[in-house]
Amino acid sequence: MNRKPGRDAPASADPPDWDLIHTQREFEDLLEEWSGVERYALDTEFHRERTYHPRVALVQVAWPGRLALIDPLEVDLTPLADVLAGDGCAVMHAARQDLEILNRECGLVPKVLFDTQVAANFVGFSNPSLGTLSERLTGTKVPKGDRLTDWLRRPLKPTQLSYAAADVRNLLDIADRLIEDLDRRGRSSWAADAIEDERSDAWTTRDPAVAWTRIKEVRHLKGQALASAQALARWREETASIEDVPTRNLLSDLGLVGLAQTRPDTVKAARAVRGVDGRNLRGPRAEEALAVIAESIGQPPEDAASVRSPEVPGELRSAIGLVTTWVKQLARDLDLDPSTVATRADVEQLLAPGPDGRLGGGWRAELVGDPIRDLVAGRAALAFDRGTGLVLEPRREAV
Known part of the structure; x- marks a missing residue:
């Protein structure tokens, strides 16, 4: 060349x-x-x-x-x-x-x-x-x-x-x-x-079917409002991908929730909903949104529990904060980025029923996953050392 x-x-x-x-x-x-x-x-x-x-x-x-x-x-x-x-x-x-x-x-x-x-x-x-x-x-x-x-x-x-x-x-x-x-x-x-x-x-693509889980305001909806919000979120994600425009340019989160709650049946009523920008929701887009709302009426909402992580048992919830603090301290002591080792969400997933997540295998399991399992099983205990802070150590058998 x-x-x-x-x-x-x-x-x-x-x-x-x-x-x-x-x-x-x-x-x-x-x-x-x-x-x-x-x-x-x-x-x-x-x-x-x-x-x-x-x-x-x-x-x-x-x-x-x-x-x-x-x-x-x-x-x-x-x-x-x-x-x-x-x-x-x-x-x-x-x-x-x-x-x-x-x-x-x-x-x-x-x-x-x-x-x-x-x-x-x-x-x-x-x-x-x-x-x-x-x-x-x-x-x-x-x-x-x-x-x-x-x-x-x-x-x-x-x-x-x-x-x-x-x-x-x-x-x-x-x-x-x-x-x-x-x-x-x-x-x-x-x-x-x-x-x-x-x-x-990097091979993972965004699934429109779960787009609603990324909208904070939708988490508080129930019944028909939730079903309509789920349908609108999916439509918005798919349409934004096809038209290659930001989702906010189609419908804001606030507008989406408002439409799901009020379920209007005319374009004029839809554009009057708080958070709906009439400059974006008009013409074929507006008609599509109304059709999505109409089709969602009478449909049961997707079970929120199906996409929500299992909850940590009540008797272990008090341990989450302490264990997370220990993980952060251990990471810093070892010159590791704490979030790379484990986040609070990782700790919760390990303590909850179901898959263990990132802490269930590999180097993370050896470093923190297995010690945390020993802790909740009673084989280890967290103690405070004045010089080093929190220490997770094997539990001694009573004599």
Whole structure:
């Protein structure tokens, strides 16, 4: 490939160290080179404020001696799937939303992944930014971007391109230092498990059937109002996905609950409900919403218990706060991010009937899950030590 600065490269005595990929031919040449790389840094810039699905605006990739910025507004990213499916390791930072984008654009996510933010949570950081890791581990400052930057506007400014390039320029160096620290602490497998969980979760799509569970106000509804709210929430989610608009642009949560409670049968009555924006709920959309409400009348609501986590038995509820405090203290003592080890919800799931969740297997079970089981079974006890705080220790048999 003839490597030269892209046409939006900043004019400078020192040419940029990146190429701007504008054409499909340039992209295909890059992919040919990329396919033989064992490890590469990968990032995306995107927008989702005005859409349901995130819209990719730039893809950045780097490996030793190579840094490229790919313009997805001019390039079809579909062929990238072959590289992602290969054995090369994609090194990313806080990859969750990037994985969602790759899955949507290419139909899959990287087969092999290393997330520097997830890995850092096992060596003394707590969901650090890329800038924090770069400065702490490599001594290099990453320029702060403007959160209001419009990445979809063309041409991209030189400052935008420089910022985007900085996101991947030293990501492999950061990964090397994290891997070294993980190996030294014996936590490489822990981080690998957590990263694989993130990678697997990227295949999960939002289920419209349970969209109502994410609406706080719906939890208090019962009977017919609940059934109508569930139907409206499903319709709103499906319609927003098809039209690629934010759900709020169709119907606000407040408006949805209001319609479910009043169940109007005319567009005029529906638009008079509090929280309903007549600019959004009009024409075919309004008629569809009314039809959904009409069809829901007389239908039983979905049992809320079917999507609600089992409750912790009464005799164990008083232990939740104490156990959660012990988990946080243990995590900090071990230089681990507390939320990576276990959240209060994880503790509740372990103590409740049914599946044990994250604490039921793997390194989390060994570290906190099994000790908590011993505690509730009476084989261990929590004690307070003036020097170390809460201590979970085996219970001594009475003599």
